[in-house]
Amino acid sequence: MADLSQVRALTFDVFGTVVDWRSSIIREGQELGRSKGIEIDWQGFADAWRDLYQPSMEKVRNGEMPWTKLDDLHRASLERLLKEFPIEGLSEEEIDHFNRAWHRLDPWPDTVAGLTRLRRKYVLATLSNGNVALLVNMAKRAGLPWDAVLGAEPARHYKPQPEAYLMTADFLGLKPSQCMLVAAHNHDLVAASQCGYGTAFVARPTEYGPGQTRDLKAEHAFDVVAKDFLDLAHKLGC
């Protein structure tokens, strides 16, 4: 277990932990559908887009592709899905706007209030596989009060590669033991812990929809387990 009194920075997984990507992508799809007269299963589309997320990053992790930012991985996945579903008749501008739906994800109801309390005591930084522009635009729209937008792109390594965690601590001028990862995903917290980070699990039981089966609870001895960001603030004395 980490010595929590040493922790100076809270670093956050973003997709699923800070924002509700699935409802937001469904909303964006439905908006596109209404404006273009496209009728498809947008829930299925959102899940299919997200299903291509890990495989697309894996090609970068294993060296099959050079460093590629998430916006560009999302775009390649989107082009594939536009053919598969199919969705036709979109202009380049419309495809680009839809790809940037990931810049317009909505926070969970407790997110902004929780971060605002946590920020009084800690440096708050993203530690996300999202690229900087995506995270900056998301924060600006949703009012997420980050002190620093960090993660895979500045580190040029996708989580759970250790460089993503270690370089984020280095950018913050801190030892890994002075950083804590906040995440709704067991595997992310295990990887952070192996790099020396403190760990806080916050359950997001509807991230993957009503039938979610994974990450419903903490499966390891994390330093903090909280119901939401307000509970996390309470448990960290903020």
Next chain:
Amino acid sequence: MADLSQVRALTFDVFGTVVDWRSSIIREGQELGRSKGIEIDWQGFADAWRDLYQPSMEKVRNGEMPWTKLDDLHRASLERLLKEFPIEGLSEEEIDHFNRAWHRLDPWPDTVAGLTRLRRKYVLATLSNGNVALLVNMAKRAGLPWDAVLGAEPARHYKPQPEAYLMTADFLGLKPSQCMLVAAHNHDLVAASQCGYGTAFVARPTEYGPGQTRDLKAEHAFDVVAKDFLDLAHKLGC
């Protein structure tokens, strides 16, 4: 001249432009002097420390040294000056604290109010040779409302190398023509302009003290010339 209607992000030089490094380092030196009974010319010390700034980065720029963050360059310069002045009897902890005086620089009087207005319309990012931790700690202390903390360290190139400007625009997901550099230094703005950035000169006529002779005015046809950040906000329609 840049097309100002295209500009989405304002990127800021920090030392001298956003914060008054000289008065702040003098203040920190005087505090150290009082607590340790050291009587030296702290104005001269501040100027000497800053005089080593460009030569120390030049060794990284020309490849004589590998990438080294500014905190570490500041520390090497400080150790040299402690011997030269001399200043004796400081513990490792005291030296480290004094080195982090650069994390505790005070903003100019118009800085926070100006940034707050500018942020309504633009993404605000640092484009500084300061390292991320230095800039994050400075922002937290001074209340600087950055959307992103970028610059030399994420780009691994010190200004005025073009990579510093080009990679900052790339991190923001923007073309250089969609970015504007705000700086109190003619040479920085010229380098940014050569990379395709828009340019805004804000004079800081006492940055180098009462006898300042350089950068008293814009020496090139920059896109905007403003008296301070409030005047800049006015001129940019914020």
